[in-house]
Amino acid sequence: MVNIKSIAASTLVATTVLSTATPFFANDVNASAKVSKSTKVATCNKKTPKNVILMIGDGMGVSQLGAYRYYKDDTTKAGLSRLSFDDYLVGSHFTISDDPKLNITDSGAAGTALATGVKTYNGAISVDKNKKPVRSVLEAWKAAGKSTGLVATSELTHATPAVFASHQASRKEEMDIAKQMVKKIKGKTHLVDVMLGGGVDFFKQKDKDGKVKLDLVNKLKASGYSYVTSAAQLKKDKSSKVIGLFAPSAMAKDKDRPAKEPALKDMTEAAIQKLSKNKKGFFLMVEGSQVDWSGHANDLTGMMSEIQAFDKAYQSAMKFAKKDCNTLVIALADHATGGLSVGSGSDYEFHPQIVDKMKMTSEGLSFELTKDGADIEKLINDNIKIEDVTAEERAAIVDAAKAKDQQKTMFAINKIVDKRANAGWGSLVHTGEEVHVYAYGPGSEKFRGAQENTNNAKHIFSFLK
Structure with a gap:
């Protein structure tokens, strides 16, 4: 798949409750209100989460969510319908990077801020301004004995997932990023236990003749990982450690998704079920990668489809968290994309x-x-x-x-x-406005108010102290 950015820039529940035979997730993913109304919420007084699920709607700014609210609205009722996120809005993030020339962030710098708590230049992957590696929250949680996971609809080596499990001076070095993502910690266990997304070509690296010269998947399989390449295989897989690669590069947008590819919701549920087997807890990052790409493309159809897919995944994460009592769910954007206008020209309408x-x-x-x-x-x-x-x-x-x-x-x-x-569009690239932050569960109070995006990682680090 061609990355549309080239247009603008050449420009769960404790383990004993979980059962692979009887998943905790409901089949109904329709109305957002059903999550809060139908789920029995545990009485929780905990201040520190055992598990953290960080959900990033890449490019999902305030106007994008406003458009989605109109899209989901029940027009037979007065007022606009509520979204599944609404009850958990706690604050906002400033998204500016620390780039010497540019004052609107890219996903590398924004992701680095969210993952490490350090501002850096555009294009960086978890390195500071001096290109020195900085520790990510995923690395810290893994070092604490917890399980870790990455889910994305982009290539797993793309900027946002990459910042949690690699360090690179340039986000373009995806072949090397893949090598880092499968590395072992102190020669024993691999850094990421569950990896689900696109990017076969980066994990099965070929020479100029098209022959695989480096098979990183085989390295994981040799360490006990299962390897799945379809939605059906993912659904059947019972292992606690897995790499799922569902497309040569990025996965399809949800509206265009072939049956072979799992939805973001499916990958999120699978990751939670596997990671929650660790009694010490887990860290999971889930990215709705292509809200951003739809913004770069000024594609309203794609954007509504991608936010809806993210919404369904969010509802699954929230259902688990509300039953579990030990899980913090954070949902946010790294930045907004496309300058979407909810209404355009001289007409007071948006449809x-x-x-x-x-x-x-x-x-x-x-x-x-x-x-x-x-x-x-x-x-x-x-x-x-x-x-x-x-x-x-x-x-x-x-x-x-x-x-x-x-x-x-x-x-x-x-x-x-x-x-x-x-609908109107003001940009083919990222825009610099603040983005919403939603949080539920132990520790959610830390995210209240307008904060720097670096505080996201700082708060998550603090839960390990």
Whole structure:
């Protein structure tokens, strides 16, 4: 999958309660309110969590969540519907990095701040301004005897998951990042117990002839890890340590996701079930990676789909935490992306439900339309169910697709959706506003108020003292 950033920048419950035969997760993932209404919440007076689940909606700023609220709204009722996050809003984070030239963060610097408590330059992976490695919360929790996990829909070597388990002067060094992620601690146990996401090509590294020259997966398998490559395999897997790689690079956006790939919710549930077998506790980072990529693409369809997938994963994490009593769940963004405007022009309207008439994301459809041999007319008919598309709008897609211009094709599709949703976009990159922080469970009070994003890691470190 091509990373859309190139457009703008060339620019659980204790172990005894858990059962693999009877999972604690409900099958119903629909209404967000059902989590708080149907789950019996344990009476907890604990101040220090045994487990931490950090959920990062990459690029999921306040306006993105505002748009999602409109999208999920029950229009038969007065006022806007509540989201599953709402009751746990405790504060906000400042997202600025410590870059010598740029004053809006990238995901490397933002992730480093969240994972290590240190501000750094854009593009850094858990190194400080002097390129010196700085310890992550995942490394600290592993050293304390706890289990650790990383879940993402990007490549596992992408910036946000990478900052928790590697140190690199440049986020571009994904081959080396993969090597670090499978390293052993003091020659005994591997750093990360559960890794689920995309990126086969980085863990099975090939030479110029296409032959695998370094198989990092085999190194993990030799240490007792299972290896899964599909949703069905993940569901059946009973091991406590696993690497799941579900795509050569990034996984598909949720709306475009093939049945073979697990949803973010599925990976989150699997990770929690495996990690919670450790009586000492666990640290799990879950990233909804492609909210950000939809922002870079100005793809409203993709953005609503990706936030919804993150929302479902969040509900699963919260259901576990409410029954467990020992788990802190933190949900936040590392930054916002795309400058999404909830309403545009001179009209006081916003109708994101139009995205439900799209059968694929704009980005996903644009890739299909520009493939060699694509049946352009059929792809448009099958995937754009908006009734009033004009001949001119359709021609713009067809012409761009015939020219094999994926970006132009994507923006022609975006234009159709945005016009009817009355959505606006101000950027193709990250934006610098503060982001919401949601927290539930022991220690959640530490996250109250407007804080630097570095405090996220500092608070998590403090739970080990």
